[in-house]
Amino acid sequence: DTEVTQTPKHLVMGMTNKKSLKCEQHMxxxxxxxxxxxxKKPPELMFVYSYEKLSINESVPSRFSPExxxxxxxxxxxxxxxxEDSALYxxxxxxxxxxxxxQYFGPGTRLTVL
Amino acid sequence: xxxxxxxxxxMFIQEGEDVSMNCTSSSIFNTxxxxxxxxxxxxxxxxxxxxxxxxxxxxxxxAQFGITRKDSFLNISASIPSDVGIYFCAGPDNxxxxFVFGPGTRLSVLP
Numbered sequence: 001d002t003e004v005t006q007t008p009k010h011l012v013m014g015m016t017n018k019k020s021l022k023c024e025q026h027m028x029x030x031x032x033x034x035x036x037x038x039x040k041k042p043p044e045l046m047f048v049y050s051y052e053k054l055s056i057n058e059s060v061p062s063r064f065s066p067e068x069x070x071x072x073x074x075x076x077x078x079x080x081x082x083x084e085d086s087a088l089y090x091x092x093x094x095x096x097x098x099x100x101x102x103q104y105f106g107p108g109t110r111l112t113v114l
Numbered sequence: 115x116x117x118x119x120x121x122x123x124x125m126f127i128q129e130g131e132d133v134s135m136n137c138t139s140s141s142i143f144n145t146x147x148x149x150x151x152x153x154x155x156x157x158x159x160x161x162x163x164x165x166x167x168x169x170x171x172x173x174x175x176x177a178q179f180g181i182t183r184k185d186s187f188l189n190i191s192a193s194i195p196s197d198v199g200i201y202f203c204a205g206p207d208n209x210x211x212x213f214v215f216g217p218g219t220r221l222s223v224l225p
Contacts, residue, residue, distance in 0.1 A: 004156075033213075042202055042215035043157070056212075090156050101206065102147060103213055105156035 003027075004106035006091050012112045015081060021109045023074040023091030029104075031055075031097035032074040034066060035090040037108070043090055049074060050097035081113045116141045116207045118216035126222045133190040135219045137203030143214075146179050146186040149202045151218075157202060161188070193223050 004025045013019050023032065031050045035043035048056035049068040057066075063085075065077040074091055088108045094101035121136050137146065145164055149157035161172050163179035163186060170177055176189045190197055203216040 006156075040200075040218075040220075042204075042218055045212060088154065092156075102145070102159065102162050103204075104159060105149070108154070108156045110154060 004091055004093055004104055006089075006106035006109050008109060009107070010110045010112075012114065013078065013081065014114050015083075017081075018077070018079045020078065021076040021089055021091075021111075023076075023106055024072055025093040025104075025106075026072055027093065027095075027104070028071075029093035029095055030071060031094045031101065032068065033092040033094075033103065034064075034074070034076050035092065035105075037088040037090055043105075047076075048097060055097060078111075081111075083113050086111055086113045115212065116143070116214050118143075118203055118205070118214055120201075120203055120216040120219050122219060123217070124220040124222070126224060127193055128224050129193060129195060131193055133193055133197070133221065134187060135201060135221075136185065136187050137216050138185040140184070142183040142208065143205040144183065144208065145205045146177070147204045148175075148177050148186070148188050149204060151200045151202060153199075160201075190221075193221075195223050195225065197221060198223050 007022045034046040037043040046060045047066045052068045063080050067075040090108045091106040092103040094103045119138050147162050148160045151157040161177040166183050167181050168179040174191045200218040200220050202218045
Protein backbone atom coordinates (compact mmCIF):
# COMPACT_ATOMS: atom_id res chain seq x y z
CA ASP A 1 0.00 0.00 0.00
CA THR A 2 1.53 3.31 -1.10
CA GLU A 3 -1.27 5.62 -0.05
CA VAL A 4 -0.96 9.08 1.34
CA THR A 5 -4.27 10.70 2.26
CA GLN A 6 -5.02 14.40 2.55
CA THR A 7 -8.01 16.31 3.91
CA PRO A 8 -9.83 18.38 2.97
CA LYS A 9 -9.88 17.97 -0.80
CA HIS A 10 -10.92 21.60 -1.29
CA LEU A 11 -10.71 24.58 1.07
CA VAL A 12 -11.89 28.15 0.65
CA MET A 13 -10.85 30.62 3.31
CA GLY A 14 -10.78 34.33 3.96
CA MET A 15 -7.61 36.20 4.75
CA THR A 16 -8.48 36.40 8.45
CA ASN A 17 -9.36 32.74 8.87
CA LYS A 18 -7.36 30.00 10.58
CA LYS A 19 -7.52 26.56 9.02
CA SER A 20 -5.47 23.37 8.93
CA LEU A 21 -4.56 20.85 6.25
CA LYS A 22 -4.06 17.25 7.28
CA CYS A 23 -1.96 14.45 5.83
CA GLU A 24 -1.69 10.82 6.87
CA GLN A 25 0.35 7.82 5.77
CA HIS A 26 0.51 4.29 7.15
CA MET A 27 3.49 3.00 5.20
CA UNK A 28 5.89 3.37 8.12
CA UNK A 29 7.67 6.20 6.34
CA UNK A 30 9.80 8.43 8.54
CA UNK A 31 10.04 11.46 6.26
CA UNK A 32 7.09 13.65 5.32
CA UNK A 33 6.90 16.72 3.11
CA UNK A 34 4.70 19.69 2.25
CA UNK A 35 4.76 21.09 -1.26
CA UNK A 36 2.97 24.02 -2.89
CA UNK A 37 2.03 23.79 -6.55
CA UNK A 38 0.79 26.58 -8.77
CA UNK A 39 -0.99 25.88 -12.05
CA LYS A 40 1.21 24.49 -14.82
CA LYS A 41 4.27 24.45 -12.55
CA PRO A 42 6.09 21.62 -10.79
CA PRO A 43 5.64 21.22 -7.03
CA GLU A 44 7.80 23.47 -4.82
CA LEU A 45 9.12 22.12 -1.56
CA MET A 46 7.98 23.95 1.58
CA PHE A 47 8.88 21.76 4.57
CA VAL A 48 10.53 18.43 5.34
CA TYR A 49 10.03 16.42 8.53
CA SER A 50 12.43 13.60 9.28
CA TYR A 51 11.70 11.39 12.27
CA GLU A 52 9.07 13.89 13.41
CA LYS A 53 11.57 16.76 13.50
CA LEU A 54 11.55 19.70 11.12
CA SER A 55 14.58 19.24 8.86
CA ILE A 56 13.99 21.80 6.16
CA ASN A 57 12.00 25.02 5.96
CA GLU A 58 12.43 26.51 2.51
CA SER A 59 12.05 30.11 3.69
CA VAL A 60 8.30 29.74 3.94
CA PRO A 61 6.39 32.70 5.46
CA SER A 62 5.32 32.25 9.08
CA ARG A 63 1.65 32.31 8.11
CA PHE A 64 2.27 28.64 7.23
CA SER A 65 3.03 26.56 10.31
CA PRO A 66 3.78 22.84 9.99
CA GLU A 67 3.29 20.28 12.72
CA UNK A 68 4.13 16.57 12.92
CA UNK A 69 2.22 15.08 15.88
CA UNK A 70 3.54 11.57 15.17
CA UNK A 71 5.26 9.61 12.45
CA UNK A 72 2.02 9.03 10.51
CA UNK A 73 0.52 12.51 10.64
CA UNK A 74 1.49 15.86 9.21
CA UNK A 75 -0.48 19.07 9.56
CA UNK A 76 -0.14 22.47 7.95
CA UNK A 77 -1.72 25.29 9.94
CA UNK A 78 -2.78 28.33 7.95
CA UNK A 79 -3.35 31.82 9.31
CA UNK A 80 -3.73 35.23 7.69
CA UNK A 81 -3.07 33.94 4.21
CA UNK A 82 -2.94 36.08 1.09
CA UNK A 83 -4.77 35.49 -2.21
CA GLU A 84 -1.45 34.57 -3.83
CA ASP A 85 -1.24 31.60 -1.46
CA SER A 86 -4.06 29.97 -3.43
CA ALA A 87 -2.59 26.76 -4.86
CA LEU A 88 -2.64 22.96 -4.69
CA TYR A 89 -0.94 21.83 -1.47
CA UNK A 90 0.62 18.41 -1.69
CA UNK A 91 1.83 16.12 1.04
CA UNK A 92 4.37 13.39 0.35
CA UNK A 93 6.23 10.76 2.32
CA UNK A 94 9.30 8.60 1.85
CA UNK A 95 10.93 5.74 3.72
CA UNK A 96 13.63 7.99 5.06
CA UNK A 97 15.16 11.35 4.24
CA UNK A 98 18.07 10.09 2.17
CA UNK A 99 19.21 10.82 -1.34
CA UNK A 100 17.72 7.70 -2.89
CA UNK A 101 14.32 7.56 -1.27
CA UNK A 102 11.28 7.67 -3.52
CA GLN A 103 8.52 10.08 -2.54
CA TYR A 104 4.83 9.14 -2.68
CA PHE A 105 2.31 11.95 -2.99
CA GLY A 106 -1.18 12.48 -1.67
CA PRO A 107 -4.05 13.77 -3.84
CA GLY A 108 -3.59 17.33 -2.63
CA THR A 109 -5.76 20.05 -1.10
CA ARG A 110 -6.96 22.77 -3.47
CA LEU A 111 -6.79 25.97 -1.42
CA THR A 112 -8.49 29.19 -2.45
CA VAL A 113 -7.87 32.35 -0.41
CA LEU A 114 -10.42 35.11 -0.92
CA UNK B 115 21.36 23.72 -7.32
CA UNK B 116 20.82 20.79 -9.61
CA UNK B 117 18.17 21.25 -12.28
CA UNK B 118 16.18 18.98 -14.56
CA UNK B 119 15.04 19.87 -18.07
CA UNK B 120 12.26 18.11 -19.91
CA UNK B 121 11.41 17.95 -23.58
CA UNK B 122 9.14 18.42 -25.24
CA UNK B 123 7.30 20.99 -23.14
CA UNK B 124 4.00 19.78 -24.59
CA MET B 125 2.85 17.34 -27.22
CA PHE B 126 -0.33 16.45 -29.06
CA ILE B 127 -0.64 12.93 -30.39
CA GLN B 128 -3.29 10.72 -31.92
CA GLU B 129 -4.73 7.90 -29.88
CA GLY B 130 -2.78 4.71 -30.56
CA GLU B 131 0.51 6.46 -31.27
CA ASP B 132 3.68 5.87 -29.30
CA VAL B 133 5.14 8.71 -27.22
CA SER B 134 8.68 9.48 -26.14
CA MET B 135 9.79 12.19 -23.73
CA ASN B 136 13.14 13.14 -22.24
CA CYS B 137 14.62 14.41 -19.03
CA THR B 138 18.16 15.78 -18.87
CA SER B 139 20.46 17.37 -16.36
CA SER B 140 23.87 19.02 -16.48
CA SER B 141 24.83 17.09 -13.33
CA ILE B 142 24.57 13.49 -12.24
CA PHE B 143 21.47 12.07 -10.61
CA ASN B 144 21.56 8.75 -8.79
CA THR B 145 17.81 8.18 -8.93
CA UNK B 146 15.33 9.05 -11.67
CA UNK B 147 11.62 9.03 -11.01
CA UNK B 148 8.76 9.53 -13.43
CA UNK B 149 5.42 10.86 -12.15
CA UNK B 150 2.12 11.55 -13.90
CA UNK B 151 -0.20 14.24 -12.63
CA UNK B 152 -3.84 14.67 -13.59
CA UNK B 153 -5.42 18.13 -13.14
CA UNK B 154 -6.17 18.88 -9.49
CA UNK B 155 -4.59 15.63 -8.29
CA UNK B 156 -1.26 14.70 -6.76
CA UNK B 157 1.60 13.23 -8.81
CA UNK B 158 1.42 9.46 -9.12
CA UNK B 159 4.65 7.50 -9.31
CA UNK B 160 4.94 5.61 -12.60
CA UNK B 161 8.47 4.26 -12.65
CA UNK B 162 11.52 4.53 -10.38
CA UNK B 163 15.06 3.98 -11.72
CA UNK B 164 17.97 3.44 -9.36
CA UNK B 165 20.84 2.18 -11.53
CA UNK B 166 22.62 3.60 -14.57
CA UNK B 167 21.53 1.75 -17.70
CA UNK B 168 18.45 0.32 -16.02
CA UNK B 169 15.46 -0.23 -18.30
CA UNK B 170 12.14 -0.72 -16.51
CA UNK B 171 8.63 -1.29 -17.78
CA UNK B 172 5.26 -0.74 -16.18
CA UNK B 173 2.53 -1.91 -18.56
CA UNK B 174 2.67 0.29 -21.66
CA UNK B 175 5.32 2.51 -20.05
CA UNK B 176 9.07 2.00 -20.39
CA ALA B 177 11.74 4.19 -18.84
CA GLN B 178 15.52 4.09 -18.95
CA PHE B 179 18.21 5.52 -16.68
CA GLY B 180 20.91 6.92 -18.97
CA ILE B 181 24.41 5.50 -18.81
CA THR B 182 25.90 8.94 -18.14
CA ARG B 183 23.41 9.36 -15.25
CA LYS B 184 22.51 12.74 -16.73
CA ASP B 185 19.39 11.72 -18.60
CA SER B 186 16.36 9.49 -18.68
CA PHE B 187 13.56 8.85 -21.13
CA LEU B 188 9.98 7.67 -20.80
CA ASN B 189 8.14 5.90 -23.60
CA ILE B 190 4.42 5.25 -23.73
CA SER B 191 3.22 2.76 -26.30
CA ALA B 192 -0.22 2.72 -27.96
CA SER B 193 -1.46 5.86 -26.19
CA ILE B 194 -5.02 6.04 -24.89
CA PRO B 195 -7.11 9.03 -23.77
CA SER B 196 -6.38 8.45 -20.06
CA ASP B 197 -2.67 9.04 -20.75
CA VAL B 198 -3.48 12.75 -20.88
CA GLY B 199 -1.74 14.69 -18.12
CA ILE B 200 1.56 16.21 -17.10
CA TYR B 201 4.57 13.94 -16.83
CA PHE B 202 7.28 15.03 -14.42
CA CYS B 203 10.73 13.58 -14.02
CA ALA B 204 12.22 14.04 -10.57
CA GLY B 205 15.00 12.92 -8.33
CA PRO B 206 16.77 13.65 -5.08
CA ASP B 207 19.75 15.95 -5.43
CA ASN B 208 23.17 14.61 -4.60
CA UNK B 209 23.34 16.50 -1.35
CA UNK B 210 20.26 14.65 -0.09
CA UNK B 211 18.75 18.00 0.77
CA UNK B 212 16.14 18.49 -1.87
CA PHE B 213 13.91 16.68 -4.31
CA VAL B 214 14.24 18.22 -7.78
CA PHE B 215 11.39 18.27 -10.29
CA GLY B 216 11.60 18.93 -14.00
CA PRO B 217 9.16 21.48 -15.47
CA GLY B 218 6.96 18.72 -16.90
CA THR B 219 5.78 17.51 -20.31
CA ARG B 220 2.09 18.10 -20.99
CA LEU B 221 0.58 15.29 -23.05
CA SER B 222 -2.67 15.61 -24.99
CA VAL B 223 -4.16 12.60 -26.77
CA LEU B 224 -6.54 13.29 -29.63
CA PRO B 225 -9.23 10.68 -30.36
